[in-house]
Amino acid sequence: MTLSSDNTVYIDRQALSHNFRLIQQSLGGSTSMMAMVKSDAYGHGMKTAARVFADAGCSLFGVAELGEAVALRESGCKGDILVFLGFDRRYMDYVVSHDLTPVVFSREDLATLSKAAVRGGKVVPFYLKFDCGMSRLGFKPEETGALLALVDTLENLTLRGMITHFPSSDDRGAENSLRVHERFTMVRDEAGEDRELIYSACNSGGTLYFAQAHENMVRCGIALYGYYPDGSTGRPENGLQGLRPVMSFTTRVLQINEIARGTGVSYGHTYTADRDTQLAVLPVGYSDGYLRNLSNRAEVIIRGRRAPIRGRICMNMCMADVTDIEGVSAGDEAVLLGTQGNETIDADEIGSWCDTISYEILCALGNNNERKNV
Numbered sequence: 001m002t003l004s005s006d007n008t009v010y011i012d013r014q015a016l017s018h019n020f021r022l023i024q025q026s027l028g029g030s031t032s033m034m035a036m037v038k039s040d041a042y043g044h045g046m047k048t049a050a051r052v053f054a055d056a057g058c059s060l061f062g063v064a065e066l067g068e069a070v071a072l073r074e075s076g077c078k079g080d081i082l083v084f085l086g087f088d089r090r091y092m093d094y095v096v097s098h099d100l101t102p103v104v105f106s107r108e109d110l111a112t113l114s115k116a117a118v119r120g121g122k123v124v125p126f127y128l129k130f131d132c133g134m135s136r137l138g139f140k141p142e143e144t145g146a147l148l149a150l151v152d153t154l155e156n157l158t159l160r161g162m163i164t165h166f167p168s169s170d171d172r173g174a175e176n177s178l179r180v181h182e183r184f185t186m187v188r189d190e191a192g193e194d195r196e197l198i199y200s201a202c203n204s205g206g207t208l209y210f211a212q213a214h215e216n217m218v219r220c221g222i223a224l225y226g227y228y229p230d231g232s233t234g235r236p237e238n239g240l241q242g243l244r245p246v247m248s249f250t251t252r253v254l255q256i257n258e259i260a261r262g263t264g265v266s267y268g269h270t271y272t273a274d275r276d277t278q279l280a281v282l283p284v285g286y287s288d289g290y291l292r293n294l295s296n297r298a299e300v301i302i303r304g305r306r307a308p309i310r311g312r313i314c315m316n317m318c319m320a321d322v323t324d325i326e327g328v329s330a331g332d333e334a335v336l337l338g339t340q341g342n343e344t345i346d347a348d349e350i351g352s353w354c355d356t357i358s359y360e361i362l363c364a365l366g367n368n369n370e371r372k373n374v
């Protein structure tokens with residue numbers, strides 16, 4: 001028997017669906033959208049998220065590792081599943097048996113993949129990954145001609161398209177994005193029209209802020225989960241409005257304790273009460289993804305009001321100052337991410353308290369707590 005915790009991550013499936021449709025509608029008819037569902041859909045649950053996106057019309061899914069792709073396929077996902085880091089040789093045959101679509105970034109992998117495809121008696125579709133300025137994975141655009149010549153000699157493989165990735169697409173109007181896109185254009189020009197390939201450069205940042213680079217496929221992650229890549233939740237000056245955050249995270253107050261002015265709080269006494277203080281102990285800590293860097297910085301919502309976190313966040317607990325909130329008692333709901341009454345705390349705000357981005361907050365909370373789909 002699994003006992004459930006008071007710490008619950010809620011996943012709003014309607015918001016997932018809404019975000020998918022909203023972005024899809026904003027794209028021209030010739031651009032399709034891949035849903036990036038790696039890292040358990042940024043903490044939202046890969047299988048649930050993929051099913052909701054599929055119901056909204058999505059047929060392209062992206063994951064990082066082969067294990068994720070296999071799990072997604074076995075969950076009943078029917079679409080194309082692109083594997084961005086799928087080259088563990090021990091598991092190559094899964095690419096073939098599960099009809100996965102790898103994104104290839106080395107010549108050796110092309111050869112290995114071809115052998116696996118021949119062994120499995122199938123023709124395997126794949127994409128080539130180009131590094132046009134990220135300095136991460138991929139071939140150089142200058143290699144395109146030689147690569148295409150190589151690809152044409154390999155058995156049982158069919159080239160589906162070309163992919164690159166922007167380093168600064170969250171920065172609206174970054175000049176660097178123009179240069180990266182220009183290098184990607186070299187790849188397209190070299191490949192020519194006859195091959196009828198798919199070209200894809202944009203993550204959420206490119207999709208929202210760099211329409212001239214949409215090509216015929218974009219790859220959205222964070223936007224599908226309701227956040228703008230540059231952190232301006234719901235408040236872009238122009239461009240697509242109305243993305244809805246999908247995740248919230250709540251717990252219940254474990255106990256209320258009163259401490260006298262001058263008393264230190266939690267490990268290291270990094271906070272000392274400057275008045276007689278009511279502390280609400282919450283059963284949430286860094287092992288639940290509530291990062292220790294949020295100590296003395298974060299706020300939570302209790303009885304519709306904001307309560308600051310005092311002292312260090314422990315592994316499984318933290319303390320919120322509820323002195324100014326009337327009538328808080330054990331068992332009351334505390335919202336760490338999301339809305340209660342008229343107050344909202346989103347992942348951008350939490351990220352701003354601990355020098356990180358919404359992505360990391362969503363992964364940390366979503367992947368370390370029980371999820372409930374609503």
Ligand SMILES: *Cc1c(COP(=O)(O)O)cnc(C)c1O
Nearest residue numbers: 036203204205219220221222223
């Ligand atoms: C994660 C990822 C994306 C999605 O990025 P977002 O900024 O979350 O939209 C797109 N492409 C690749 C290759 C990725 O790894």
